[in-house]
Structure formats: structure tokens, C-alpha cells
Amino acid sequence: MAFRDHLGAATVESSEVSLIHGLLEHSRANGHTMTVYDNIAECPGHRAAVNMLTRDRLCAAIGIEPEEYIDTLGWAMNNPSEPKLVSAEEAVCFENVPETVDLRTIPIPHHWPQDRGRYSSASIIIAQDSGIRNVSFHRQFLRDENHLVVRLVPRHLRTMVTNARNEGREVSVAIVNAPPPSCCSPQRCRSTKTSMN
Template identity: 40%
Template sequence: MLAEIIERFGDTVVIDEPVSKRLEVTRHLLRHMDRPVLFTDVEGWKVAGNVWSTRDRIAAYLGIGIGEIIHFMADAMENPSPYRVVEDAPFLKNSTEDFSLTELPIPVYYPKDGGQYFTSAMVIAKDDNGFVNVSFHRMMVRDEKTAAIRLVPRHLYAMWKERAERGEELDVVVVVGNPIHLLLAGAVSTAYGVSELEIASRMSERAFGRPLEVVEVDGIPVPVETEFAFKARITPELVDEGPFVDITGTYDYVRKQPLMVFERMYHVDDPIFHALLPGGYEHFMLMGLPKEPQIYASVKRVVPKVHGVRLTEGSGMWLHAVVSITKQHDGDGKNAILAAFAGHPSLKHVVVVDEDINIYDDRDVEWAVATRFQADRDLVIVPNARGSSLDPSATKSLTAKWGIDATKPLDRKEEFERASV
């Protein structure tokens, strides 16, 4: 449970005074960006944020080093494992249809937000063939029982669209308050037919020695470790969704998105609502970390020795990356740049460095650029490429991508070595 997880962290900030869910939660989370914050009274509820805001904290919980996170996730994506169905779960202890979304501790994060927003929520759905999908979706509360859900054209969108075209609704379960292996699995991009629950189960086996346990709620498997679960249905009706602050810290615009109807709420005793700060470090981690294995796999197809990939915090862990390789041929650096763009199409800027550079140290990366890069021979520019819709500088999602090859020339490697004792 989330309370037990937070108790393990020695740097949690506890806010005991009453806090409003409108903007005040945000102020505290912004003040302590890299530390977990536990609110004991957000209009009568407990709320936690910034829980998974650093690589160190995520790695420590999983029992691995920060450089191993990428391989830990890659293994789970390549080797999904069956989950275990059990008969009961703590969140089933409290069940009611008598609830109001507007009275829950769902924050209004920023002044221009369209309303209260679910931000850490994952949606679990099953298609007609029994495939179970788990994915993150922001949801803007409209009234006591409805919200607008943002669906991008991926798996849940395909499941909803198939039903909507028949005039039908899609039954789902919304879960809030989950441990990191579930959150990371919910953010991966995988082939349709590979369930994120099985990816989470593989992570659970490796980190804790046991498969993921789920309980069925009206035929939909729900992880037993969740704090809140909501039975809901996504309707064919479209309504306004937005504005909303996304990962770059800028406002996304208003769109027509599906209407969601909430029917029943479940929660554990003394639950903690997970408030994921839009544009905060925790948002970066949960959205960016699952993309690093994709970049790694793409680069490894063209350069055999790839040592690490880091999406940088300054870019929201979305638009900029650093890749560490060992060159075998001149030109490997440029091939790595192009492969990184292929592995994460939203990527806008990548720096490729040698294995002696610490990709988690911005000064070390900048030193490599300063001493091993010349713009007239080492800069790669790809104009008018499809980029990220989250980049406000892009034009209709078209962007100029650029890569820096900050690796040493193979025939002059000794000239670029740093002095050491």
C-alpha cells in the first residue's frame, strides 16, 4: 500500500495543516520537487505527491542501481509474465455508489485548468478477445459522476473507437495509488495484445520474487495493491477537455474527447490519493523512463555497444536525450543519433557521447560537447520531421530535429583523453 511505501522513504515532507485541492497542493509539490510530500488533510482526505520523483528513489525501491533501470524495464517488456488472480483485495473493503468526484481530493493544479484532474490514474480495459490493456489517461472532472478522458490514438483509443462506432460503451476500471512497477508498466509502449499487467508482473517477480496479484472486478483484472478503484464506462459522446498543463509546463489546448461515466468507487481503509503534478519531476519519471528502453533497443540495432540512455530532466524527460556508446567505426555516432530519433519519435535533440562520460551528469555531458564536438562536421539536422504535439515550438507537430556527435575520432582518441591521477 502507498502508506507503507512512503514510510520507507526517509525524506518525506509531511503537511499536517488543512490544504485546499485548488492550487494549494501544487504550491507544496512545487516547493519540494524531488521529495515525497504527504498531505494529511486535503479537504478531509490524505494525498501524496512527488512519490517517484527521482531515479535514485525508484531504483532503491526496486533494489537496483539507477543504471540498471533501463535493463530492468527492457527485460520486463521483452519477457512479460502471467499475473495471479486472487479472490480478495484491500480496496474491496469499501465500496459505494454514493460518491461525488467533485468532493474527492482530485486537485485543480494550475489556474487555467479546465477543472479538477485525475493525473496519476490508469485505465484498465478488456477487449472482445480478452486482451487487457492498462494505460495512463488524464481525466477532467465535469460533475459528480462524469469526466472527459483524453484518448490519444493508441490501444485504449482503438478499443473505445470500435465500441463507439457500434454505438456502444466501453466498460473500464480506473485505478489510483499504485507502486512503481505498476506505474512504469502502465506507461510503456508495446504491441497490441501484450498486456501491461504482464509486464508489471515480470517486474514484480524480479524485484520482489512474486508475480503481480489481481482481483477481478466485473471480469476486469485489477491489481490488489491499488488504493482507489472506480468502475466506469467510456461513452461515444464527445465533450470539451482542457485546458491542461502537460509535461513541458505549458498549457495544452481544448479538444473534443470522450465522456466518461463513473458508477462505483472502491478504496482501501484510510486511502491515500496519488496526485501527480503536471510538469513535475514525478511526471517526467513516469512518462520518460519507459521510453529509454525503446531508444536503447533502437540504437543497439546499429551500434553494438550501447552503455546507457537518459532522457533529460530539462526537457521534461521527453524531448532531449543523451546516449552513451563505444564506437567501432567512424560514423557510429551519427547512426546512433538517427536510431535514437527512430526509437522515440517525439525526440527533438540527442547528444551521443563516449563510454567515459557520465550521462547522468549534465556538466560531464556539456564537457563532452565542449571538447569533442565541432558543428560543421558533427551536427546532424533533420528538418520537417514529425515531432511531439507537446512541443509548443513545433508547427502542427512538425519540428527540426538535431543531434550532436560528441564522440572522439577513432584515429585521434588519445588527444581527447582527460588527464587523471
């Protein structure tokens, strides 16, 4: 089930809403239901979806009951699946490739008044260095039109970045915003200490 499949179950909000606390305020006032906003003050022409992935929806997307999740996670770690490769022409992620990158035009919200600014939080960071790949979730602060800032906690990605820096290398990174729930399934999000392709 793709992310777009979930959008059909969401309420569409057409009133103008701001990325600066507006999504949070509207979501809170409406019981944090699945909502697609199609009139964002700071990003005309863009839409944003909130509350799309809950534990129950994740479990439904991967075909298990919520109480089975922990056992499924353990099984998945021991039984990784092979990724399905598609050509660039078939990949829907290449539908919108701008000539000039300006991350500020993406509807990244300023969630909490205590935050320093706009943060992307529904995304996965995929990092690779020396044949080792890591897939993890990290909030990303929107610093400017071409830079995001990530706080690396003492786990696999930080170890990977530290080792690369110590050896004078940079780590190759890809960021997937709003991945389909199948990408969030236990066998997909993990780190390995061995080389992967």
C-alpha cells in the same frame, strides 16, 4: 512494496491546504519533496500524497539502477509476468466502498492555473474489450460527481475505444488511483494485440 509503504518516508503537512493550486504551491515551496497532506479544505477527512514516485524510487521499488531502466523495459516487454490473483476479501482496494459515489469528495487537485479544473494524474486506466486488455496512463478531468473526462491520444486505448464504438459497444474500464510502484513496473504497463486474461 505497496504505496502505503512509501507514505512512511513522506513528510506530513497538517496545515490546511486547498486542492485549488494549494498542493502545487506548497510542493513547489518545499522542493517537491514527498508529502502527505492530512487537512484538505475541500475534502475533510481525506488525505493526499504528492511526489511519491520518481524515476529513482520506481527503479528502487523494482530492484534496478536508473541506468538499467530502458534495458529492463525491453526485457519486460518480451517476458511478461503472470498477475497474482487475490480474493475480494483480501483486496485492500475494497476497504473503502461508499454507498453513494461522488467523485468530488476524492482529493483530486487543480494542479495548474491553466487547467480547466481538477485532474487526477497519478492513476492507471485499465481497459478491456473483446478479450484485449490495455493498461495506460491518462490525466482525467473531474467533470462532476460521477464523470471523468479523458483525452485519448492516438494510441492503443483510443484505437480500442474507436473500434468498440464503430461496432456499437462500450469499453469496460477500471481506474486505479495511486497504484503501488510495482504496478508501474515495465512488464505491468503495456498494451497487447493478442487476447489476455
